Amino acid sequence: MIEARDLTKDYGSKRAVDGLSFTVQPGVVTGFLGPNGSGKSTTMRLILGLDATTRGDVTVNGRHYRDHASPLHEVGALLEARSVHTGRSAYNHLLALAQTHGIPRGRVSEVIDLVGLHEVARKRSGQFSLGMGQRLGIAAALLGDPKTVMLDEPVNGLDPEGIHWVRNLLKSLASEGRTVFVSSHLMSEMALTADHLIVIGRGRLIADTSVDDFVARASQKVVVVRSPALESLREALAAPGVSFEPAERGALEVHGLTAEEIGDAAAGAGIALHELTPQQASLEEAFMNLTRDEVEFATEMEKAVA
Amino acid sequence: MSTLAPNVRLPRLEVTGRVAFHRVLLSEWTKLRSVRSTKWSLFAGVLLTIAFPVLFSFVTRSHWGSMSPSDRAGRHPLDIALAGVNVAQLAVAVLGVLLISAEYSTGSIRSTFTAVPKRLPVLWAKLLDYAVVSFVLVLPAVLVSFFASQAILHNIPQLQISFSDPGVARSVIGGAVYVMLVGTFALAIGAIVRNTAGGIATFAAIFFVLPPLMFTLPTSWNNAISQYLPSEAGRQIFSLHHAAHTLTPLTGGLVFVAYCAAAIAIAAVLLVRRDV
Numbered sequence: 216m217i218e219a220r221d222l223t224k225d226y227g228s229k230r231a232v233d234g235l236s237f238t239v240q241p242g243v244v245t246g247f248l249g250p251n252g253s254g255k256s257t258t259m260r261l262i263l264g265l266d267a268t269t270r271g272d273v274t275v276n277g278r279h280y281r282d283h284a285s286p287l288h289e290v291g292a293l294l295e296a297r298s299v300h301t302g303r304s305a306y307n308h309l310l311a312l313a314q315t316h317g318i319p320r321g322r323v324s325e326v327i328d329l330v331g332l333h334e335v336a337r338k339r340s341g342q343f344s345l346g347m348g349q350r351l352g353i354a355a356a357l358l359g360d361p362k363t364v365m366l367d368e369p370v371n372g373l374d375p376e377g378i379h380w381v382r383n384l385l386k387s388l389a390s391e392g393r394t395v396f397v398s399s400h401l402m403s404e405m406a407l408t409a410d411h412l413i414v415i416g417r418g419r420l421i422a423d424t425s426v427d428d429f430v431a432r433a434s435q436k437v438v439v440v441r442s443p444a445l446e447s448l449r450e451a452l453a454a455p456g457v458s459f460e461p462a463e464r465g466a467l468e469v470h471g472l473t474a475e476e477i478g479d480a481a482a483g484a485g486i487a488l489h490e491l492t493p494q495q496a497s498l499e500e501a502f503m504n505l506t507r508d509e510v511e512f513a514t515e516m517e518k519a520v521a
Numbered sequence: 522m523s524t525l526a527p528n529v530r531l532p533r534l535e536v537t538g539r540v541a542f543h544r545v546l547l548s549e550w551t552k553l554r555s556v557r558s559t560k561w562s563l564f565a566g567v568l569l570t571i572a573f574p575v576l577f578s579f580v581t582r583s584h585w586g587s588m589s590p591s592d593r594a595g596r597h598p599l600d601i602a603l604a605g606v607n608v609a610q611l612a613v614a615v616l617g618v619l620l621i622s623a624e625y626s627t628g629s630i631r632s633t634f635t636a637v638p639k640r641l642p643v644l645w646a647k648l649l650d651y652a653v654v655s656f657v658l659v660l661p662a663v664l665v666s667f668f669a670s671q672a673i674l675h676n677i678p679q680l681q682i683s684f685s686d687p688g689v690a691r692s693v694i695g696g697a698v699y700v701m702l703v704g705t706f707a708l709a710i711g712a713i714v715r716n717t718a719g720g721i722a723t724f725a726a727i728f729f730v731l732p733p734l735m736f737t738l739p740t741s742w743n744n745a746i747s748q749y750l751p752s753e754a755g756r757q758i759f760s761l762h763h764a765a766h767t768l769t770p771l772t773g774g775l776v777f778v779a780y781c782a783a784a785i786a787i788a789a790v791l792l793v794r795r796d797v
Contacts, residue, residue, distance in 0.1 A: 260796075263634075263635055263638070264634075264638050265631055265634055265635070265796065265797050266796040266797070267794075267796060280638055281638040281639060283638075284539040284540065285537055285538065285539045285540065286540065286635065286636065286637075286638050287635075287636055288534075288537045290635075292635055294631055294635075296628050296631065297627070297628045298627075298628040298629055298630075298631035298632040298635075299627065299628070299629055299632065300552070300556065300623060300624065300627045300629040301627050302556040302557060302558060302623075302627075303552070303555050303556055303629075304555065307551060307552075307555035308629070308632070310551055310555075311548045311549075311551040311552045311555070312548070312632060312636045314544055314547045314548035314551055315540050315544050315545050315548045315636040315637050316537075316538045316539065316540060316544065316636070317536070317538030317539075317541070317544050318534065318536070318538065319536060322534055325532055329529075329531065329532070339557075355632060357531050359534065359537075360531065360532075360533055360534035360537070380529060383529040384529040384531075387529045387530055387531070388531060391531075
């Protein structure tokens with residue numbers, strides 16, 4: 216379990232994380248979603264105590280990360296930035312981490328095999344491809360059999376097989392009752408993996424919701440209707456907050472009403488409908504609708520500063 | 522890369538241990554020995570510690586017959602034996618900076634501090650590991666240098682000196698102690714500056730630029746101040762003769778230890794406070 220309360224981080228005059236409060240529950244995969252530069256990586260560094268908070272507080276499994284006696288058994292983390300000495304082999308990198316907790320050598324080999332790095336484990340990690348580096352980072356995260364797993368953009372650089380494997384891994388870890396917190400800037404990736412979503416933009420919380428609710432909430436109420444009596448239908452539906460736009464082939468796009476509301480209104484007025492189609496926003500559209508304001512605001516700010 | 526098992530399940534870890542200092546010490550030792558450049562730097566340092574006095578001895582022996590009395594008087598057997606210390610200190614200092622600055626440049630410091638979030642045990646472990654390693658490597662090197670140079674100079678009675686003569690054993694062993702302390706000082710500099718080039722430059726400025734700069738001061742000032750510079754105070758640990766305007770070996774050694782302690786204290790405070 217990860218609990219953040221009013222988490223805030225300034226770098227100089229720039230506010231990277233702004234009053235974030237959220238709880239990441241065990242047993243489900245929680246996606247941490249936001250555009251690039253929205254503060255996801257910073258939030259993860261704050262959780263691990265690598266960066267100090269400017270304001271607010273964050274605990275993992277009930278304590279500040281720093282106060283755990285066996286941190287690697289509490290949290291296994293993959294950070295976005297490279298965090299391996301390029302001159303050291305994967306095996307020795309993991310061994311040095313394991314030794315801080317008295318984790319036996321056998322475990323090092325075990326996680327190396329698990330992520331499929333067995334054949335290159337003794338090579339200098341500086342020679343690794345991006346995907347191999349990601350696998351090594353995942354191996355490090357799993358080393359301590361942690362109660363909470365936190366991965367920053369884990370599928371970056373992975374091939375399709377690797378991506379599929381990470382999805383299965385995350386679900387498997389969550390099904391064992393662990394807390395799984397995984398960040399991405401791709402909504403489509405999260406939709407396939409996550410049960411719950413925490414969405415941020417420009418360091419602020421935008422949504423803390425299940426994936427299904429997120430899509431429903433983010434989708435604008437848009438319904439396409441066709442009717443032989445479109446003008447009468449317009450009059451029947453007219454209300455504050457409802458607007459119309461012409462659609463293809465003489466259809467009408469109704470904004471601000473659900474299909475049920477339109478159907479009921481049409482039946483009440485005795486108007487025949489030939490089509491009544493709710494427009495489901497795609498996940499990526501839903502995500503962009505939610506974060507658009509934040510992104511636009513950020514761009515304007517950058518222009519103003521420049 | 523081997524293929525990934527489709528059935529993903531993380532095997533459980535039956536034994537769970539706490540972070541403890543002896544474990545961090547072992548972890549830092551693994552890091553120290555598992556980077557190739559580290560091994561080569563130390564090997565080069567040891568080799569130079571021995572090679573310089575040997576070369577110096579051969580040159581002195583072959584030119585002794587043609588040297589003027591004043592040149593001969595300027596040659597001291599212990600200076601010849603410990604000629605490699607100046608070179609060894611550079612190798613050990615560069616590696617000392619690198620041991621921590623490379624963690625920042627490669628980003629491995631994030632892994633390190635994730636495993637040991639209290640951070641300070643990492644600094645203590647690095648210092649202790651490195652002090653032991655550098656002392657254990659440089660001590661035999663200075664001993665070999667001493668006996669090898671004496672053997673090469675065996676037919677020059679004026680340059681014969683016994684290990685049991687007053688101050689000789691202290692100076693020879695002091696050479697290794699000095700190099701060890703330089704290593705800890707440099708490691709602390711590396712932790713403060715967190716950048717390889719900057720760390721080495723800072724070390725060079727303190728040890729090689731500052732002392733000659735003192736000669737621009739009025740002589741009385743220079744005489745009063747120079748002896749307290751880290752390099753000059755530390756040098757007394759392996760100096761046989763107590764020259765004018767220098768500290769005694771014990772005082773000089775203590776002053777140098779104080780410099781190391783101060784650098785380490787600053788490094789420790791910054792290590793805990795700064796973001797990584």
